Amino acid sequence: MKLMTCPLNGPRNIQEFVQGPVVQAMPDAVAGTDAEWADYVFLEANLRGVVREWWCHAPTNYWFVAERDTASDTILRTYDAAALA
Amino acid sequence: MPLGLLRYGLARKYPAKRFFPPRAELRPSYDVVIIGGGGHGLAAAYYLARDHGITNVAVLERGWLAGGNTARNTAIIRSNYLTPEGVHFYDESVRLFQGLSTELGLNILYSTRSHLTLAHTDADLRTARWRAEVNKHLGVDSSLVGPDDIRRLCPQLNLSDEVRYPVLGALYHPPGSIARHDAVAWGYARAAAARGVAIHTQTEVTGIRVEHGAAVGVLTTRGYVRAGKVLQAVAGNSSEVARMAGLRLPIRSIPLQACVSEPYKPILDPIIVSGSLHVYISQSARGEFVMGGSTDPYTLYSTRSTLDFKEGLMAHLLELFPFLAHAKVLRQWAGIADMTPDFSPVMGPTPVRDYYLDAGWGTWGFKATPVSGKRMAECVATGATPDLIAPFSLARFDRFEQVGEKGAASVGH
Numbered sequence: 001m002k003l004m005t006c007p008l009n010g011p012r013n014i015q016e017f018v019q020g021p022v023v024q025a026m027p028d029a030v031a032g033t034d035a036e037w038a039d040y041v042f043l044e045a046n047l048r049g050v051v052r053e054w055w056c057h058a059p060t061n062y063w064f065v066a067e068r069d070t071a072s073d074t075i076l077r078t079y080d081a082a083a084l085a
Numbered sequence: 086m087p088l089g090l091l092r093y094g095l096a097r098k099y100p101a102k103r104f105f106p107p108r109a110e111l112r113p114s115y116d117v118v119i120i121g122g123g124g125h126g127l128a129a130a131y132y133l134a135r136d137h138g139i140t141n142v143a144v145l146e147r148g149w150l151a152g153g154n155t156a157r158n159t160a161i162i163r164s165n166y167l168t169p170e171g172v173h174f175y176d177e178s179v180r181l182f183q184g185l186s187t188e189l190g191l192n193i194l195y196s197t198r199s200h201l202t203l204a205h206t207d208a209d210l211r212t213a214r215w216r217a218e219v220n221k222h223l224g225v226d227s228s229l230v231g232p233d234d235i236r237r238l239c240p241q242l243n244l245s246d247e248v249r250y251p252v253l254g255a256l257y258h259p260p261g262s263i264a265r266h267d268a269v270a271w272g273y274a275r276a277a278a279a280r281g282v283a284i285h286t287q288t289e290v291t292g293i294r295v296e297h298g299a300a301v302g303v304l305t306t307r308g309y310v311r312a313g314k315v316l317q318a319v320a321g322n323s324s325e326v327a328r329m330a331g332l333r334l335p336i337r338s339i340p341l342q343a344c345v346s347e348p349y350k351p352i353l354d355p356i357i358v359s360g361s362l363h364v365y366i367s368q369s370a371r372g373e374f375v376m377g378g379s380t381d382p383y384t385l386y387s388t389r390s391t392l393d394f395k396e397g398l399m400a401h402l403l404e405l406f407p408f409l410a411h412a413k414v415l416r417q418w419a420g421i422a423d424m425t426p427d428f429s430p431v432m433g434p435t436p437v438r439d440y441y442l443d444a445g446w447g448t449w450g451f452k453a454t455p456v457s458g459k460r461m462a463e464c465v466a467t468g469a470t471p472d473l474i475a476p477f478s479l480a481r482f483d484r485f486e487q488v489g490e491k492g493a494a495s496v497g498h
Binding site: 001002014015018019034035038039041042043044045046047048070071072073 | 322333334384389392426482
């Protein structure tokens with residue numbers, strides 16, 4: 001069993017979590033072009049290495065930010081989204 | 086052949102015949118450089134030589150031949166897809182597979198087993214009927230069958246109502262087959278090498294040189310190589326290699342795990358798949374039950390195995406085949422799957438001129454080995470995209486024209 005530390009609920013089984021997208025800026029809802037939206041929706045950096053992503057603790061529907069290494073399957077840091085600003 | 090075998094048996098010495106020629110020096114330039122020595126890259130090299138007379142070709146492989154996803158898939162071949170684009174494409178692959186042992190002079194152990202996709206809910210039945218009707222319309226042998234037919238086709242299956250997800254029906258696809266995956270790659274490699282293709286194992290590509298918007302060569306651990314054209318066929322590492330050419334792909338890398346049991350006497354003929362239960366199983370030529378499930382729950386480049394996967398898989402499999410409770414798992418592994426948003430591949434030209442892509446093979450790559458090799462070779466040789474693969478272009482994502490195959494390409498939905 002792999003554990004992920006939820007900033008709200010503490011260490012929980014990783015099966016309780018849902019992976020979201022990487023943390024990135026969304027195109028402007030009005031001025032964004034089709035190409036910008038296609039890139040935002042479909043294309044991925046898909047890095048082998050350290051990534052910063054949105055994750056959700058499904059039972060509590062709480063979204064937060066996780067930093068993890070996709071090469072070694074280690075979770076480096078998790079924190080509340082308020083810390084992003 | 087029998088006489089040759091007899092002569093060999095009676096010979097005083099038994100000279101070992103090399104399957105491939107020894108690795109030669111890297112030449113300074115090739116007409117086509119193929120990155121990735123798996124099934125797809127080797128097949129493309131073979132068809133470049135056979136169909137287009139292009140033999141000044143190098144296949145560059147970081148490790149050993151066919152040691153990536155070609156060695157990690159579960160070797161199922163079928164064409165019962167959902168979209169007309171997908172059905173046409175995989176149907177050509179099935180037909181190429183059927184003649185491949187003769188074509189390559191190597192027994193790939195192609196074995197037609199029939200393929201049953203079980204339906205446990207009304208939604209499953211609806212998808213099965215949809216696929217069956219699309220398949221029939223396009224000349225592919227598929228039909229929707231009920232529990233009585235399933236009992237006849239697979240008496241080992243538990244069809245009791247006293248389970249969590251009773252079987253209501255199935256999509257029956259008689260041409261469904263399995264083959265020896267390594268032999269497919271080795272056969273293509275041997276046939277390509279015999280036509281003059283240079284195969285360079287332990288030659289990692291570390292950079293791609295792009296000048297004035299066109300690929301002109303690749304940097305490797307054995308030096309720089311100029312290339313007329315470059316074809317990337319590195320399932321599992323597509324995003325990382327494409328990044329060297331300055332490309333961003335619609336791909337997320339997610340592990341797909343599988344396992345095999347100890348060998349048993351032949352007992353299970355058809356290939357059994359359940360989308361709702363996220364499992365599939367077949368029995369290989371040497372008797373092992375080959376079992377797999379859906380992709381892992383999050384993106385990763387690590388090929389570790391997990392207990393979560395086995396628990397989920399076994400719980401459902403034992404409901405379908407209670408006799409497997411006695412079977413022991415012999416091997417387990419993972420491959421890294423290139424998952425695309427629409428569960429279809431990404432093939433053809435790219436915004437970088439002379440740089441071609443064969444990627445996005447998620448959980449459906451092995452069954453496409455011959456057709457992708459043949460059509461990518463045509464694409465690279467002629468510079469024009471064949472109609473059969475045009476729907477799978479990278480540019481479809483700019484046009485919001487996805488080819489939605491989720492209902493037919495995976496077991497995780």
